[in-house]
Amino acid sequence: MIMSSISNNLQAVLLDLRTAALAAGRDPAEIHLLAVSKTFGVEAVQEAVAAGQRCFGENYVQEALQKIQQAASLMPTIALEWHFIGPIQSNKTRQIASHFAWVHSVDRFKIAERLSAQRPAELPALNICLQVNISGEDSKSGVTPEDCLELACAMNALPNVKLRGLMAVPEATDDIARQHQVFRALRELKEQIALALQARFGTADQFDTLSMGMSADMQAAIAEGSTMVRIGSNIFGKRHYAS
Ligand SMILES: *Cc1c(COP(=O)(O)O)cnc(C)c1O
Numbered sequence: 001m002i003m004s005s006i007s008n009n010l011q012a013v014l015l016d017l018r019t020a021a022l023a024a025g026r027d028p029a030e031i032h033l034l035a036v037s038k039t040f041g042v043e044a045v046q047e048a049v050a051a052g053q054r055c056f057g058e059n060y061v062q063e064a065l066q067k068i069q070q071a072a073s074l075m076p077t078i079a080l081e082w083h084f085i086g087p088i089q090s091n092k093t094r095q096i097a098s099h100f101a102w103v104h105s106v107d108r109f110k111i112a113e114r115l116s117a118q119r120p121a122e123l124p125a126l127n128i129c130l131q132v133n134i135s136g137e138d139s140k141s142g143v144t145p146e147d148c149l150e151l152a153c154a155m156n157a158l159p160n161v162k163l164r165g166l167m168a169v170p171e172a173t174d175d176i177a178r179q180h181q182v183f184r185a186l187r188e189l190k191e192q193i194a195l196a197l198q199a200r201f202g203t204a205d206q207f208d209t210l211s212m213g214m215s216a217d218m219q220a221a222i223a224e225g226s227t228m229v230r231i232g233s234n235i236f237g238k239r240h241y242a243s
Pocket of ligand 1 (some may be wrong): 214233
């Protein structure tokens, strides 16, 4: 059997994930792989599904809705889990709340409030992560580490969203030591917030997610405690329009 390159790439990424986890003394099963299919068509998703992948990340609402619908009609018996990871405009929250299982890029209370209010009653609570501007760049979206605690407590009290953890897209750098430093800072912030949620709400069991690590910095993210890596180009290849 000739394997598709997506299938080969996926196996290679899973092997790297496992190797990085074991090197860090972690159980590879603690680290979930999100395949970021933005800019690629439903055929690419189908190839990844054939290779065993079930969780997919998307950045653009219109593109994602079309793909979600196509995937459902082409693969009606296979349940896929869709994660929204892109910037959120408030006029898109209803569509996001209706069609995704997770949203990683929540960075304003108003957005979390709308997602909670607009989550269809027949669906389970929407899993959300608070996006943090961890490397402190002016241009990046995300809340400042200083504002995180208060926002997390407010979001944790909303009825139809489940605050699962923190997400970051750090400034790209080849400097491995810097990658570690930034991911470590996100992990420490997550630990601090978990303690505060525990104190305030009596439990922080569901606040279990650190969404960090992309194709260029997955190893460092895993070494520093990532529980969900978001991998696009190392699975699907180079993207040909805006990322
Ligand atoms: C595009 C994107 C990714 C995947 O990036 P790669 O470098 O292709 O692995 C991950 N997270 C977010 C938020 C993205 O926008």
